Every structure is written in C-alpha cells, then in structure tokens.
Amino acid sequence: MEARSLGSGSISGVRLLAGGTQNILLRFHRGPSEFVLRRPPPVLRAGSNETMRREMRVLEALRGSDVPHPGFIAGSSDETILGAAFYLMQPVDGFNPMSGLPALHAREPLLRRRMGLAVVGAIAALGALDYRAVGLADFGKPENFLERQVGRWRRQLESYADLAGWPGPGAIPGVDAVAAWLDRHRPSSFQPGIIHGDAHLANVMIRPDSGELAALVDWELSTIGDPLLDLGWLIATWPTDGSSFATDAMANQLTDLASPADLAAHYAASSGRDLAALDWYIVLACYKLGIILEGSFARACAGKAPRETGERLHAHTLALFERALSIIR
Incomplete structure (x- = not known):
C-alpha cells in the first residue's frame, strides 16, 4: 500500500x-x-x-x-x-439478504420482490458484455463449454477420494442419473459471455435504501461460458423454490420474493436469450454446485475444514441433487 x-x-x-x-x-x-x-x-x-x-x-x-x-x-x-x-x-455499501434484512426491507414487500429482479438484471448485463472488448478473450474456453461440464465436475468429485474419511460419490444419491440426463439433453449451441459462476442471494449486496443491487460479490468461479448457467444457478438456489440455503429464521423474512417464473421472465426480457432449455441449466447448476459443496464436506472428513461446516454443506448437496432428480423425473 x-x-x-x-x-x-x-x-x-x-x-x-x-x-x-x-x-x-x-x-x-x-x-x-x-x-x-x-x-x-x-x-x-x-x-x-x-x-x-x-x-x-x-x-x-x-x-x-x-x-x-x-x-x-x-x-x-x-x-x-x-x-x-x-x-x-472498495467497501460495498449494502447488506447481504441471507444474513438479515434491515427494517426498511423487512416491512416493504415490494423491495423484497425487487431484490431478485435486480440480481437478474445484473447477471443479464454481465452476460451481455463483449468479453473480448474488456480484455477477457483468453479468460475461459467457450468452445465446447457445455460438452465439458459433466465430465469436468465428475472428475472433481472423484478427486475427493484423496481425502481420508470421505465416504465417496455413493454418499450422493442420484449423481449418476443426473449426469446421464445432462449428457442426453444438452443444448446444441449457446451464445458465450462472462458468467459469474456462483450467482445466488448469498453472493449479492443490496443497497440499504432500495431493492437495487449494490454489488455481485465472490467472483472466484467466473469464466467465459454460457451465461444461462447463472440464471439456472440463481433459480436452483432460490429461497422460495424448495432449495433454500437460508436458515428457518431467514426463510421467514424472505417472503414476497419474485418467483422463479418471474426471474426467468425478467431475464428473457432483459437479455433476449432463448430460455427453452432452462430446466437443463437448473439441473446443471444443482450438479455443479452440489459437487463443489461436497468438496468442503470431504475436507471436513479429513480434518482440513470445520466438521459442522462440512456437514451443513453436505446437506445442501443432498438437497440440490434431490432438486435435480425431481426435475428430470
């Protein structure tokens, strides 16, 4: 400094x-x-x-x-x-909605609804950027991005076997069925763009005076790929859609949010992208995020991360795969 x-x-x-x-x-x-x-x-x-x-x-x-x-x-x-x-x-002037709502947002349902639409607007704007023009032409490999996803994350899951004490892929019911479905139903083409890679309510900051977004945070999974994965990720983890990452207390506060259908409609209007295969992206998000979270559980099994954290994230992994199975069935 x-x-x-x-x-x-x-x-x-x-x-x-x-x-x-x-x-x-x-x-x-x-x-x-x-x-x-x-x-x-x-x-x-x-x-x-x-x-x-x-x-x-x-x-x-x-x-x-x-x-x-x-x-x-x-x-x-x-x-x-x-x-x-x-x-x-720079510090961000805002709050994370998964950590608690300020009084203004707790009493105003229209602000809570706006939060989700603002997140959608941000990921749509991100996917619309010309990644070459902003210097990210070599930031990722968009060629065959969708074709690589299942195998890449299956290898990630199998790599956890090096961590002593992890029970293995068999601890995740449906992992093989979900992978096979993703391979069979993969979209044939996409328009590449910048993706955040971990777009959910725990990774946003909302402005204290409105429902608008102050910032998307935690960019560690960002790359060049299919921006529709960000929308699938957001819906897969949305608190009102059966796969909440919120505590019971926060779930009670996060009422009157935009519905998953509202999020999809707003994204379609903001981006102009075709959402005919949206379920595929939701399932891929469940698969990928579930495997990422399982890594923390595997590290916890080996004593390299807090056991309580590992158990909590393993429970999220199981919920994500159950969500994926409910879609493919």
Whole structure:
C-alpha cells in the first residue's frame, strides 16, 4: 500500500467480514480511507492463488461497466508478501439478504420482490458484455463449454477420494442419473459471455435504501461460458423454490420474493436469450454446485475444514441433487 500510495498512516479498525466458507475478507481503515482485503484461507487449496488472480482480472475488466461489482483497487500475485495472492477492493455499501434484512426491507414487500429482479438484471448485463472488448478473450474456453461440464465436475468429485474419511460419490444419491440426463439433453449451441459462476442471494449486496443491487460479490468461479448457467444457478438456489440455503429464521423474512417464473421472465426480457432449455441449466447448476459443496464436506472428513461446516454443506448437496432428480423425473 505504501508503494502504491494507498492511504496513509497506520491500519486500524480491522474486522473480519462474514460470508462464504472459503476465502478471507478483512475490512479496515488506513487513515481516512477504507479498504477490503480478500485472500485465500490460511490452509491453501489447490488453485487458491490462481483463483485470486482470476478474481482480480475480472474485477478490473468490469471497471466502468453497468454490472454492479466491488471496485478493484490493487492486488498482488506475489505469494511471498502474505503467503498467498491477494487484492484490495472498495467497501460495498449494502447488506447481504441471507444474513438479515434491515427494517426498511423487512416491512416493504415490494423491495423484497425487487431484490431478485435486480440480481437478474445484473447477471443479464454481465452476460451481455463483449468479453473480448474488456480484455477477457483468453479468460475461459467457450468452445465446447457445455460438452465439458459433466465430465469436468465428475472428475472433481472423484478427486475427493484423496481425502481420508470421505465416504465417496455413493454418499450422493442420484449423481449418476443426473449426469446421464445432462449428457442426453444438452443444448446444441449457446451464445458465450462472462458468467459469474456462483450467482445466488448469498453472493449479492443490496443497497440499504432500495431493492437495487449494490454489488455481485465472490467472483472466484467466473469464466467465459454460457451465461444461462447463472440464471439456472440463481433459480436452483432460490429461497422460495424448495432449495433454500437460508436458515428457518431467514426463510421467514424472505417472503414476497419474485418467483422463479418471474426471474426467468425478467431475464428473457432483459437479455433476449432463448430460455427453452432452462430446466437443463437448473439441473446443471444443482450438479455443479452440489459437487463443489461436497468438496468442503470431504475436507471436513479429513480434518482440513470445520466438521459442522462440512456437514451443513453436505446437506445442501443432498438437497440440490434431490432438486435435480425431481426435475428430470
């Protein structure tokens, strides 16, 4: 920070921000200026540093766009400074709806409905960006993106066998049936664009004075692919659609949200994309996210993550696959 003239004086007011189970967020002051530091966890996972580098790159590319995102300040790929790659971003003035609603949003159903539509508007705007024009031509491999998905994530699931104590893929009922259905019903073509990769209500910040989006956060799964996967992901995890990631208390607060049909209709109107195969993208989202969350359970089984967190995420994995099975049946 000193070398780049970022603030002045000593660091103060350091606090850990809640949210996520993988990476670390610290908010702090340096002089009158406020910053947020993002870095991987103390025990690095395979690819942790590359993930930070990719996040830096996509946030830099989004600068000046109409996609709500945290403002990128500076970062470093030098792992010797903190033991991992890291970056600094601007604080976001907003709240996460999965952590609790402020009084205004708790009493105004129209604001709660608007939250979901605002998230849809953001992912539609993201998918509409010309990824080549913003410097992300080599950020992903859109060729055969859909064809690669099932095999890529099945290999990820099988890799967890290296973690002692994990019971194996058999602990997830329906994993083979879902994979086979996805291969049989895969769309034949798509229009590539930037995808967030983890678009759900836990990864958004809502403005405190309205139902509008302050930022999409946690960009670690972003790539170039089929933007319809972001919509499928949002619907697969939507609190009112049988696969809530919210606690019972939050589920009681998150009433009067836009329905999944409302989300789809708003996306279609905002993006102009064909949603005829939307169920396929919802099922793929369940498959991919379920396997990602199972990784935390596998690490917990091996003593490399908190057991309580692992068990909670394993329960989400089972719910996601049950959701997928209910669609393909």
